[in-house]
Amino acid sequence: MRRQPQFTFRLFVAGDAPNSVQAVAHLAAFCRDHLADRHEIEIVDVFREPKRALAEGIFMTPTLVALTPPPVRRIVGTLSQTQTVLLTLGLLDSAA
Amino acid sequence: MEPNQPAQVAKESSKAPTGIAGFDEITRGGLPRARTTLLVGGPGSGKTIMALQFLAHGARDCKEPGIFVAFEESSRRIEANAESFGWGLADLLRKKELFFLDAQPKSDLVQAGDFDLGGMLAALEAQAQAMRARRIVFDALDVVLALLPDPAAKRREIYRLHEWLLARELTGIITAKAGGDENSVVIQQPFGFMQFMVDCAVILDHSVALGVSYRNLRVQKYRGSGFDENESPFLIGNGGLVVDVARTRVHVHPKVSNERVPSGVERLDTMLGGGYYRGASILVTGYSGTAKTTLSGAFAGAACQRGEHTLFVSFDSDCNEVIRNLASVGIGLDRYVKSGCLRMISARSIAGSAESYLVRIKTEAEEHGARCLVIDPVSTWYKSSNDTTAQSVADRLIDWSKGEGITLVCTSLLDEMSNRTESGSPLQISTLADTWIHLSYLVQAGERNRGLSIVKSRGTAHSNQVRELILSDAGVTLADTYTAGGEVLMGTLRWEKERAERVASEAAEAAAKLKRVKLDAEEAELKVRMKSLETELVAKQVEKALLVRSTQSHEGELSRGRTQMKELRGDDETIAGGKASQP
Incomplete structure (x- = not known):
């Protein structure tokens, strides 16, 4: 029954700005709750890698980019609104 | 990074010329260098064009590369729209003296919680250093601020942006939309306090009265500099914005000619x-x-x-x-x-x-x-x-x-x-x-x-x-005009009047001529008469002289005759008493 897709996330954060710190925590909690051992998270600090932010058009931090499964989705903010995140990732039905 | 140090900035030219005809006159040199200027105006009031013109002028003529952050329109569209102004944007972009950053919130963007603009500023920082940018424009900042959940967050991001600009000593323009009535609407928005924060604020106004469009521009504030406080009309011409500077009455006209x-x-x-x-x-x-x-x-x-x-x-x-x-x-x-x-x-x-x-x-x-x-x-x-x-x-x-x-x-x-x-x-x-x-x-x-x-x-x-x-x-x-009896005559009436005068004068002339001729005739007659009288006089005189002479000779003759007769008659006559004999 391992047919559920693998999720790949890239989270852009701005150093240790409060929003970003929250987003990291929220994402970790979210994955633990909903995507246990079927996710991958890359955290990009735009202060260290501004060129990447520029290249990917990340202007608001924190921004979560869900690379897989397609399509690519972007969620801006602290990810505090779990329902919105679930809805965006198409996980609402299976989670319910 | 040290925050902006005004004393240091003031040493170099403290103003960044915009290249906008008239605007540099109003602000006496341009926008405050290394400071932030807020450009507020309604839709279609020319904010983007003005900001872009400022960047283009800097990159092309002042050796000040610039970055344009587009929150609303895509950079490609802005570039295409500005093509007609002939600022040579394509060239500047190729030479990396101008950089467009597309920062429009994606339509599929999902928001889940609070966020900030740190990512953008980090990206811009890298870009600004790479191209040694001196000028930067944030076009339509209101678009991205609208995504922020509460006024406190909006305010926080504006401060973040402002401080970032000051710290980098970039000459910045932030444009933001305002409704029709600038004074009331702006205050309600987070830009209200922004107007207090920035060093210079310019309000663009576009209104329509009786179907005719008017564009006005007013510098609302300009810290540390004098400026023309009046509303100045401007228009978007073939080469960009042109501001019409109102000359004040004290202006002395240099050229007074007697020619x-x-x-x-x-x-x-x-x-x-x-x-x-x-x-x-x-x-x-x-x-x-x-x-x-x-x-x-x-x-x-x-x-x-x-x-x-x-x-x-x-x-x-x-x-x-x-x-x-x-x-x-x-x-x-x-x-x-x-x-x-x-x-x-x-x-x-x-x-x-x-x-x-x-x-x-x-x-x-x-x-x-x-x-x-x-x-x-x-x-x-x-x-x-x-x-x-x-x-x-x-x-x-x-x-x-x-x-x-x-x-x-x-x-x-x-x-x-x-x-x-x-x-x-x-x-x-x-x-x-x-x-x-x-x-x-x-x-x-x-x-x-x-x-x-x-x-x-x-x-x-x-x-x-x-x-x-x-x-x-x-x-x-x-x-x-013909003026007669307090009446002014023109056209045919004048002509008629003039003709009547002409006729009258001709008649008078003829009459005078006639008179002269008559007098001449009388004079001639008198002269003739004088001549004949003179002749008569001479005749009379001659006659008179003749008479005198004949009388004298007659008397002489008589006396001579008597003597002769006496002599002829002899002494007796003489003796008889000397009586004259009767012939």
Whole structure:
């Protein structure tokens, strides 16, 4: 029954700005709750890698980019609104 | 990074020129360098264009590369839109002196919680360092701020941005939308406090009155610098923004000339004591059909004949029509248009605001190197604008032409139906104009004749007489009117009166001749009579002399005869007592 897709996330954060710190925590909690051992998270600090932010058009931090499964989705903010995140990732039905 | 240090900044030129004609004058040099300027305006008020022009000028002419952060429109669209201004954006982009950052929130963007602009600033920082950017524009910041959940967050991000700009010593422009009424709407938005925060705030206003669009610009604040506080009209021309700077009344006109410029009508020059002054503004008022255009056309023709470059702006008729119409009264402008001496512009008055025309006239006149300018009729502005705007535009027109030493002839239509009389031309420019010529009709005996009078002419002696303006295919001439018994006669009546006078004088002349002849005859008769009397006198005298002589000889004869007789008769007679014998 391992047919559920693998999720790949890239989270852009701005150093240790409060929003970003929250987003990291929220994402970790979210994955633990909903995507246990079927996710991958890359955290990009735009202060260290501004060129990447520029290249990917990340202007608001924190921004979560869900690379897989397609399509690519972007969620801006602290990810505090779990329902919105679930809805965006198409996980609402299976989670319910 | 140290925050901005004003003392250090002030050492170098403290202002960054914008390259916008007029705006640098208002702000006395440009926007505050290494500070932030807020540009507020409604939709379509020209914020983006102004900001982009600032960047383009910096990159192209000031060696100050710039970054444009587009929150609203895509950079490609902005670039395409600005292509027509000829700022060479493509070239600047290729040379990496200009950089567009597309920062529009994606349409599929999902928001889940609070966020900040740290990512963008980090990205910009890298970009700014790479290209040594000195200028930066955040276009439509309100778009991204709208995504932030609460006012506190908005405020926090504005502060973040502001501090970032100050720390990097970038000369920044932040543009933001405001509703129609700038004062009330802006305060409600987070930009209200932003206006207090920034060092310079410029408000762009775009309004429509009576179907005509107006653009105004006002510097609301400018820390540490004087600036022109008035609202200045501007327009978006072929090369970007052009701000029309209002000259204040204290402005001294540098060129005051005593040179006279012929008006194109000989008698009018005489009336004015030699013509208009060079650089003067002449107002020609009159009802429609009083030959205002003809009079101004005569001036333009004369100017071209002298080889002076002339600009003729016709508001209500087409150039070719004007040329044709003027040709019918012997004013041939065609050849001057061909030779390039005369430039004619036809502008339908409803197509733009008075300001936009003023700016266009200025540009055209400067391009053409005009020494003489004709605007026919200037009262159209009154139609297309409200009173105060048209008034201020007319003021500025006169100020400007004086400053440039351009002789300006403008005509102004008086509405026959309205009760505006000679005393007030619709645009109160009559007070500003140096010479005011009024054309009128005199309806008499079933005909309408044109009269010309000089209401005023500063600094020149001028005739107080009303003259009749006569148009013929040979040109424009002025004739004395016939004044008799307190009545002014023109046209046929004048002609009749003149003819009657002529006949009367002829008759008088003939009568005098007759009299002279008669007298001559009498004189001759008297002379003849004198001659005959003289002859008679001589005859009488001769007769008289003859008589005297014959008497004497007779007496002598007698005495001699007596003696002889005595002698003959002998002594006895003598003895007898000496009696004379009776013959």
